[in-house]
Amino acid sequence: MLIRPLGLAVLWIGLLVLPFTGIFKATLISISLLVGGLLWKGATIFFHQILPLRKNPIGLIRLPRFTKAVTAATNGANPLGSLATQATLREGEFIYPKNIYLLAKRVSPKQAQIAGLLSLSIAPLLLNNYFIDVLTVAGIYVVLALGLNITVGLAGLLDLGYIAFYAIGAYAYALLNIHFGLSFWVGMPLGGIIAALFGLILGFITLRLRGDYLAIVTLGFIQIVHMVLNNWDRLTHGPNGILNIARPAIGSFSFQEPIHFYYLILSMGLLTIGTIVRLNRSRIGRAWIAIREDELAAEAMGIPVTRYKVLAFTLGAMYAGIAGTFFAAKFAFVSPESFTFLESVLVLAMVVLGGMGSIPGAILGASVLIILPELLRGMADYRMLIFGALLVLMMIFRPQGVMARRKRLNFDFYD
């Protein structure tokens, strides 16, 4: 009875791939799927039904030796301690995995932040240039994901053309640098402002549109930007792109090595995180969340909805523009190829994967989605195939995102 649905599914998949792969490979795929599925089923049965029956009826995890000390120390006034004593734990006993956090010493967020920051600052000294570059690109995407997190995660506006602002920032710095010799330190804020202006204009155009209509207009926007970059040869050099963009410099020190750019993007990322955390906790951040949760109710409470929506769009665009200027400075080269709809989707996937509206989530999502394909590089052709499959699996097993926040209140009279 366990085997039948699995067998049917395997047969079905085998039939689906048959015209593309031929009989031999289709059989091979089916057999490997069958074996994989059987192993998975076997493992689930073993862990959920057979193992718990042996010896300990409650669970799986064996308490480490120090647990006794922790339980003893937390006895008394501490609510965690009293919970632990209720379970009357003894050394070597088994408890539910989900209860283990009651006993483990909790790391405060501050300590975690300091540890993360320290390891990020030391990391490039231990890594080779290739991995530093990967981390730098991940840093760019962290800034992008955090910016998009404002628009999508906080204000709830589905923006599919976010990369367009990234492109605008990159090209703005590239053109200003090539034609007027502007330095990076002037170009970066300027690129951000220009991108923000575009965001403002697009925000005003899309004011009246709701939900998915907004999505398609932003999708149109990225297409239009991509097309203009590709075809306006006199300004953008078309598909050839712009070469020899100046690297940033302070006095006589010029940013050349990967490690220089790593520390630059690290500080830009920290700045982004700092500003967004403060924005998130401010009146503006709360207004955005109110709009996301219920636009009508927010309006009734006196929040100027359209103004805050445009603001979300504009600020998101600004971060993308700044990330774009860094991209242009780091690679000294921009071409339309880097700014496609697929990139937009990738950034959106980072935000959703991490958990919408969550800042650590956006950081985690960006890091995972940039570093994961690099780790899969050994698989050559199968890299993107596996990436697509993993994206689906991650969504199925954790649809709300890895670091989703729990809603504080949920008023739903219908359910």
Add this chain to the structure above:
Amino acid sequence: MLLQQLIHGLILGSVYALIALGYTMVYGILGLINFAHGEVYMIGAYLAIIFLGILTAVGLTSQYLILSLFLAFLGSALFCGAYGFTLERIAYRPLQKAHRLSPLISAIGVSIFLQNYVMITQGSSDKVFPHLLPEGGIQIGGMIHLNPIQILILTVSLLLMIALHLFVTQTRMGKAMRATAQDARMASLVGINIDAVISTTFVIGSAMAAAAGVMVAIYYGVVNFSIGYVAGIKAFTAAVLGGIGNIPGAMLGGILLGMVESMGSSYISSEYKDLYSFLLLIIVLLFKPTGLLGEKVNEKV
């Protein structure tokens, strides 16, 4: 010249309309954008090449051309229907209760997967479609020239649209679909099997996309694993243009889009071919935010 361009636009438009129907039906029922729909269309085109290749090897195409074309259409539509069914099972059904952006991401995952799967199994170079239909065609009024392929595309898409219209308005399943689109919870309360309705929607939409894929493959003669992306975006634009969730709207939007694109690229500049459709979309949405035929939804407080 003008009329000829109009005909070209009409053909392009009916292909867009067929794909757009899949988007609009799924949106009408689930309220979600099916991002993997363009890939289903691409798979349809590939399947047509594969099936016609087999039929040619058997020797059927030289003797019974119409029959073998019909078989290719049928096979491609059946397989794509199965792909659509599987897509819904994998990427949408487990996420029914999740936030509405989650299925979007899983559909994108499926889309990336399918693109690479076709690239790995069929190679990344262009596939050339066998040249089957005879040259020639008919002249209308000395102005318009229609070749057999164009006649085929126009008739097949017209027939499919009429069939879909009849299905949705006349059959029991069609009624269930309309009820689900109006209010899924209410429909389930009166005994409609929502899951079956959703599956049917995906299967029909995918079969339509397959038909479009087959016809485009015959029309242009080449197929590439990346054609699904642009076609998907255009068709989605067409669906929104007509008012997403609205079936006649998708047909109208598709044909309008094809016309504008054909006119724009022949009279203004073909470099900005894709620009006209989006400009049209933005202009329409500015004046009518719900699309051409979309109804205004009053929000309940």
